[in-house]
Amino acid sequence: MTDIRWDEGREARTGFPEVIFGKSKSIEQLQRLFREGEGLRLATQLDAAQREALRGLAEVDELSRTAVRNPRPERELPPVGILTGGTGDIPVAEEARAVLRALGHPVRTFFDVGVAGLHRMQGVLPELRECAVLIVCAGMEGALPSVVAGLVDAPVIAVPTSVGTGVSEGGRVALHAMLASCSPGIAVVNIDSGFGAAAMAVKTVNKLHRP
Amino acid sequence: MTDIRWDEGREARTGFPEVIFGKSKSIEQLQRLFREGEGLRLATQLDAAQREALRGLAEVDELSRTAVRNPRPERELPPVGILTGGTGDIPVAEEARAVLRALGHPVRTFFDVGVAGLHRMQGVLPELRECAVLIVCAGMEGALPSVVAGLVDAPVIAVPTSVGTGVSEGGRVALHAMLASCSPGIAVVNIDSGFGAAAMAVKTVNKLHRP
Amino acid sequence: MTDIRWDEGREARTGFPEVIFGKSKSIEQLQRLFREGEGLRLATQLDAAQREALRGLAEVDELSRTAVRNPRPERELPPVGILTGGTGDIPVAEEARAVLRALGHPVRTFFDVGVAGLHRMQGVLPELRECAVLIVCAGMEGALPSVVAGLVDAPVIAVPTSVGTGVSEGGRVALHAMLASCSPGIAVVNIDSGFGAAAMAVKTVNKLHRP
Amino acid sequence: MTDIRWDEGREARTGFPEVIFGKSKSIEQLQRLFREGEGLRLATQLDAAQREALRGLAEVDELSRTAVRNPRPERELPPVGILTGGTGDIPVAEEARAVLRALGHPVRTFFDVGVAGLHRMQGVLPELRECAVLIVCAGMEGALPSVVAGLVDAPVIAVPTSVGTGVSEGGRVALHAMLASCSPGIAVVNIDSGFGAAAMAVKTVNKLHRP
Amino acid sequence: MTDIRWDEGREARTGFPEVIFGKSKSIEQLQRLFREGEGLRLATQLDAAQREALRGLAEVDELSRTAVRNPRPERELPPVGILTGGTGDIPVAEEARAVLRALGHPVRTFFDVGVAGLHRMQGVLPELRECAVLIVCAGMEGALPSVVAGLVDAPVIAVPTSVGTGVSEGGRVALHAMLASCSPGIAVVNIDSGFGAAAMAVKTVNKLHRP
Amino acid sequence: MTDIRWDEGREARTGFPEVIFGKSKSIEQLQRLFREGEGLRLATQLDAAQREALRGLAEVDELSRTAVRNPRPERELPPVGILTGGTGDIPVAEEARAVLRALGHPVRTFFDVGVAGLHRMQGVLPELRECAVLIVCAGMEGALPSVVAGLVDAPVIAVPTSVGTGVSEGGRVALHAMLASCSPGIAVVNIDSGFGAAAMAVKTVNKLHRP
Amino acid sequence: MTDIRWDEGREARTGFPEVIFGKSKSIEQLQRLFREGEGLRLATQLDAAQREALRGLAEVDELSRTAVRNPRPERELPPVGILTGGTGDIPVAEEARAVLRALGHPVRTFFDVGVAGLHRMQGVLPELRECAVLIVCAGMEGALPSVVAGLVDAPVIAVPTSVGTGVSEGGRVALHAMLASCSPGIAVVNIDSGFGAAAMAVKTVNKLHRP
Amino acid sequence: MTDIRWDEGREARTGFPEVIFGKSKSIEQLQRLFREGEGLRLATQLDAAQREALRGLAEVDELSRTAVRNPRPERELPPVGILTGGTGDIPVAEEARAVLRALGHPVRTFFDVGVAGLHRMQGVLPELRECAVLIVCAGMEGALPSVVAGLVDAPVIAVPTSVGTGVSEGGRVALHAMLASCSPGIAVVNIDSGFGAAAMAVKTVNKLHRP
Numbered sequence A, B, C, D, E, F, G, H: 001m002t003d004i005r006w007d008e009g010r011e012a013r014t015g016f017p018e019v020i021f022g023k024s025k026s027i028e029q030l031q032r033l034f035r036e037g038e039g040l041r042l043a044t045q046l047d048a049a050q051r052e053a054l055r056g057l058a059e060v061d062e063l064s065r066t067a068v069r070n071p072r073p074e075r076e077l078p079p080v081g082i083l084t085g086g087t088g089d090i091p092v093a094e095e096a097r098a099v100l101r102a103l104g105h106p107v108r109t110f111f112d113v114g115v116a117g118l119h120r121m122q123g124v125l126p127e128l129r130e131c132a133v134l135i136v137c138a139g140m141e142g143a144l145p146s147v148v149a150g151l152v153d154a155p156v157i158a159v160p161t162s163v164g165t166g167v168s169e170g171g172r173v174a175l176h177a178m179l180a181s182c183s184p185g186i187a188v189v190n191i192d193s194g195f196g197a198a199a200m201a202v203k204t205v206n207k208l209h210r211p
Helices: A010-014 A027-035 A048-054 A087-102 A115-122 A144-149 A172-179 A194-208 B010-014 B027-035 B048-054 B090-102 B115-122 B144-149 B172-179 B194-208 C010-014 C027-035 C048-054 C090-102 C115-122 C144-149 C172-179 C194-208 D010-014 D027-035 D048-054 D087-102 D115-122 D144-149 D172-179 D194-208 E010-014 E027-035 E048-054 E090-102 E115-122 E125-129 E144-149 E172-179 E194-208 F010-014 F027-035 F048-054 F087-102 F115-122 F125-129 F144-149 F172-179 F194-208 G010-014 G027-035 G048-054 G090-102 G115-122 G144-149 G172-179 G194-208 H010-014 H027-035 H048-054 H087-102 H115-122 H125-129 H144-149 H172-179 H194-208
Strands: A041-044 A059-061 A066-069 A080-084 A107-110 A133-138 A156-160 A186-188 B041-044 B059-061 B066-069 B080-084 B107-110 B133-138 B156-160 B186-188 C041-044 C059-061 C066-069 C080-084 C107-110 C133-138 C156-160 C186-188 D041-044 D059-061 D066-069 D080-084 D107-110 D133-138 D156-160 D186-188 E041-044 E059-061 E066-069 E080-084 E107-110 E133-138 E156-160 E186-188 F041-044 F059-061 F066-069 F080-084 F107-110 F133-138 F156-160 F186-188 G041-044 G059-061 G066-069 G080-084 G107-110 G133-138 G156-160 G186-188 H041-044 H059-061 H066-069 H080-084 H107-110 H133-138 H156-160 H186-188
Touching (some): A144 A186, A144 B115, A172 B172, A186 F194, B090 B107, B090 B133, B133 B144, C041 C090, C156 C194, D080 D194, D115 D144, D133 D144, D172 D186, D186 E194, D194 E186, E090 E107, E133 E144, E144 E156, E144 E172, E156 E172, F144 F172, G066 G090, G115 G144, G133 G194, H066 H087, H107 H125, H133 H194, H144 H186, H172 H186
Parallel strands (some): B156 B186, C133 C156, F080 F107, G080 G133, H133 H156
Antiparallel strands (some): A059 A066, F059 F066, H041 H066
16 A cells, blocks of 8 residues: 555554554545454544445544544443533544444443533532542533532543633643643543543543552 | 823723733833823823832822722712632722722722621621622632622622732632632623722613613 | 533533533534423524524524524523724623523614724723623733723723634734733633623623622 | 944945844844944944943933934925824834934824724824834734825835733734725734834935935 | 614714715615715625625725715825735735825825835835825735835824735735834734725824825 | 632542632731641742742742642652653643642653754653653744654643744744644643643543553 | 737746736636747746646646746756645745756655654654755745754755744744744745745756756 | 653764754753763753853853853864844854854854845855855845846755844745745745754755765
């Protein structure tokens, strides 16, 4: 395959397999990648035409904009929790879920639990405490990770989303708020990167969990 | 007084008197302003030398960096509540308190009630509900106004402070987070502007309160 | 309704009901929300398809991009004044008006009274002074709130709009100018947020007004 | 003089002589420049040590931070008006005045006429209309040029100043507001550049004025 | 005409008539404005549909995106020169030309004379020196005004254009370079604002020129 | 202790104790906090005077700018590795080490292993693979986390440092580079926040490690 | 050709011929430029319609978006190496290749050798060392030039690309990372400017190479 | 030497030796580095105390803030030219000169030849053409590289300097202008990085020059 140097040894080396970033791939490249090799193939950030082109070659999901071939069976691992502040953050959360599931990690979701109505998040605290790692997706002022990290003992991987208007459009405000959080135990990934949060969670659980 | 055009009619016209902004005044100008005229004189943002120079001419306060001559007696008005997220925000809160007191408004303060330990703020909710207006000062990720406005019925005047490190140094992150808040009923003033928040509160209470 | 956690207690708790933010909702979600429950339903930031889908279920307004079901009858309250600097700011002003009306607040409007021709604004000063709160919408250099707050005794809720070209495109210049205003008695909401200004006005009038 | 290539022909070529920018000059360089040659020598942006070192060699002014040797006599020209919004803008205005005077241009000043009290500026309108060009210095929200250009027929050279706090500290807000002005007939120079405004005024009057 | 407050007295007051900014006007509003009143009507920043709608009511120009009704006859005035660095800047230059012509000012143009080939600009120096004012439009690094102001005695009104790629896309680099110019005698208008530059030139020539 | 609301329950609630942020504390406040209570007390970001004032009350470390009273004994846990790109990043790394040690976590350090000489980092790869979590501190272009995460299976907590000149001064470039990394398995904390990285590592190891 | 001043002497003067920047040219202008004159004609940044219009007049390349007429024959020169971090950077690399080939310079390419899998780049080190100059194209965190310059003795011309998401979208992060590199021997061109890198390489090889 | 991993093989590997960046080194570290090893030692960015501490161990230069031990003798190579726009840029130019000289490269300097007086630069054109590479240092609007690259055939390494006021303070405007230049054959290094420009020049001449 011209111009693509597939990194076969990545999972052995780093504990996380090479994943196809859809944005910079042609449909031909994508189809070949899903026809070649064996075992797991996972692609993210696929646009509508790319998703259409992969039907039949992979399990395609519209909301998370992913495609997966030969997902790993779910393993006996502590679950990763995924929270969102609002409904607009759900596509980002679904990308994280798709990556985790493809790699066999159990997931629990807690959507629309933002800080404008704290009782919604406080109502799920016992379940949050059962998760090994929490992925918290929020746009606008990005306050949810601060509140969550002040209440639970799991590490928080914060995902700023581009949901917002005016100053918060594009996700910079949420990103900066999460980095500046006054609650210890938060680390942050790139804007809208459900993928990046899932990768961090996968490497964390795989490296640290002993059954 | 050369070059200063004192706006005598400002209080009659706008409901808020002219206040001296210390930063652009010489010591001579300040001393003359506090010797001339009669009634209330209020100066903010005074540096150490300016404060020293006004002792004897006014009541000088170190923490709020203000000086006041002939403050108005406290009036029968509903109180303005002032909250801070941390201890670093207190000088900004004190500037707001000094302005409100000089103009005769009762004040209640609730300091160090930030979102990393929500129980601190939730413990004072009944008292917050007795205030007509809430001034909420916070730096870092600036999440406190969102949480407060989601729990009480008073309008929130949010004051971003320059307290923070890294991305939040200088107060831009808190400012943007407050503007982007997902909780309705928040309006924002300039960074570190305890004065601006107090002015908004004064005009609001004076215009709207009917005993 | 999957994934949406409707905050029924918000109005009792905060004095302002939950309002539907159209941007992150599907048409199915919107239609269900307007079919379910009873009493007031209000949605903002609706695009053309969403507005079309809500006809018959709600009163839809094109200019303000809102839909309302069961608006509250107008109450005996002091009016909220809404000003715009130019004609381009009117959609933002109309969003504020729609929210205020849905909640029963009387409104007066003063459009196209920007600072390039001051006599237009000065001509309506007596009417401005009858309003309890002023919502001032302006784009470009955002100077109108400064001028208004220097002439009237009502608190000013400033709304920067994204109207402008070159450096002012998107509304950041107007936002910053309003925050930096030399006139006391101004607080600011997010860019283009007629909704945010109306919410602040509603909570202010409801909390403070005693007939 | 090593490393300095004095541009003797600049005034003949461009109508404006070479002026010494103090910031990048050593005291030795400055003293030599004021001892050499003949006729007008003008230096701006001098710090305290540089000003001290030039006493005896030139007329040194503390407020404008300038030094001038052999200023030109005042010529029969229409005056240039210089306005400031507040007292903090006066040093910038004085730099403009020093440059204009050194080159023989009559100047009128109107200080502390900012938009928080419009009557101050409106009181000097007849005098403003007698000026050929207006230099308007303002910090904070930088609204004064918009208001002035909406009321007089002289071209406005706007000078944003670094006076301000929070978002307006450093002068970017005033700069952008002036560029975005809704009033036609304004052009802008660099932040705090009284020198740049004066140079524009000098070239404008010299090129266009016919007695 | 609802919502538009036409400023009839603007030309008498400021020496420059009200001009219609197309961006915030509906086609109905534009057509009415061109049917009403008498004398000069000028609109800028018209999109294709707006221009189409004004054919028959005004002289419409595609390149400058303007429409004019009853332009003033050319007056006996010194010409305004308009330069561009490249061919991409020409639409901005044409907007300036359209405004100047509508108001009766003679214009000379010098296009594609950027600094990558200095001989092109140096070849027209004698003609540049005959102009009363120079409007210099440039994108990318925006260096042309610096070079021109270092060679001629006319005041330079610099217009940064949004022509550029990478860091210079949108015109901020050219804007800042023009403000930071080391050549005295330059003032700057908003990005792509041929209109703003023409307005400054018109007010300058009208106020200062004595035949 | 006026104005400080100590959050005694934080460790039980979140797995991480309250730590004193030195920047917003007076010397009196610090001394009282170190005299009161019992067990672990940890303060970070102490300036020279604060450190001096705590000698005798705590173990004070100059390089990390921390003070600790009653550190926890080292526990049987997998080590946390701390890397720096250069020598300038060491103070940030030392802050992380001080926090980890105070809480009983074993630490290994790998300093000055930046990407300009890759062999330095590649030489310690076997040791890096023995760490449970890697904290990677880098300034300038912040490339080290990308390279490390592409070679090892431990999750990487990236700490951008303010080390740099020109565009990278202050740490924004390193921050953004780390967020934008093409290597999966990286999450980022605030600029210079050795504390934040250590807190994330502590919560991760405590929550996930089963001996 | 109205409005275009073709700079015939540019190659004699600067060693690099005038190249047509497609973005600001009409199809008529492009076609005339390719019909006129003789010898090499090269255009870059052509959109689909422009490319279509030039078929038959020039050799048009889709991927690099260039058109060339009468390319120079390949000369006996040391090759220029072109690297990319990922597949998304290839169009930028192809623009550089097209310019170099049109001017007769040999080129070698090394695509998809980014830092997430270092072995890919280390595998081509011997070939990299045979190139006179290296053009390194990378988006996202832009770390590849740092790693390359730390391993080879050729000067590196770094090209940040706009490939990326979240904070790195648009290429600013890669640009800044390249400027801030800790590896000596790197200079940077504008975002996505394969053309600019090729021009620097051409002038470098032509000026310095002696066979 | 604890914590410093000296990269002995760097010159053999990359053609450029390890150079000591003074900013992140203690005086003890610097003195040890200059006492140890043999042959060339070069340190840049030394503050006054560091320079004082190295006297006797190295040749210390105040203006360039460098120290050198055992510089290489001047080699038979084509000279590198160094230009500055103004006198304020000279310290940056001197840093470049010190690095080039230490490594045995001949240098020619052309200071204070900025674009406000083009004749100064045009007067040295024949000498510029004799240089193999040109390092062009400029602050403010950073236009000098554009003009130079439009007139000579040598590649231009542009160094933006932090010289400037208002918008150009800190060097970002010059940096962006240089990246956006319309003249081909320019590549840019970090702000104030005379060192970075010299390193690029050294690697370029060493790799390409054949006597």
